[in-house]
Amino acid sequence: MERHIGRKIEKIRQLRGMTQSELGQLLGVTKQAVSKMEKTERCKEEKLRKVAAALGVTPEGLKSxxxxxxxxxxxxxxxxxxxxxxxxxxxxxxx
CATH class of the missing domain: 1.20.5 (Single alpha-helices involved in coiled-coils or other helix-helix interfaces)
Structure with a gap:
């Protein structure tokens, strides 16, 4: 199983038909911040919960x-x- 959380965030965002800007608006961050997040391998649990909620999935669903x-x-x-x-x-x- 791939552990690169950023790639998972990116893929789920794309499957939801959401742009980086739209996800950024939901999270209160810039498009650039979302881009950077999608390139990272790890994410703090608190941020992961916020991202998962914005994407409409559970943190566990995002991780797996x-x-x-x-x-x-x-x-x-x-x-x-x-x-x-x-x-x-x-x-x-x-x-």
């Missing part, structure tokens, strides 16, 4: 975030969509 889990969840979602379409098609054919 991995891109692999996002791709896995995306694949599960796509599989469910395919089954739902198939089920709808079968229901229409029964009528």
């Amino acid at each position: 975030f991995s891109e692999e889990s996002i791709f896995y969840e995306h694949e599960i979602g796509r599989t469910i969509e395919r089954y739902e379409k198939l089920l709808d098609q079968m229901k229409r054919e029964e009528k």
Whole structure:
């Protein structure tokens, strides 16, 4: 598991469709401060809690975030969509 917290912050921010400026506004810091934070490997617990809240995740979720889990969840979602379409098609054919 990657331990570089800054990269995790950046990835979650991007997945949320948030700019560095927007995250900075929520945290009361500049875009440059967010950029610097995203390049750091570690973050103090208090700051981590604030960042996690601004991103809409728990501190634990932020720490344990991995891109692999996002791709896995995306694949599960796509599989469910395919089954739902198939089920709808079968229901229409029964009528």
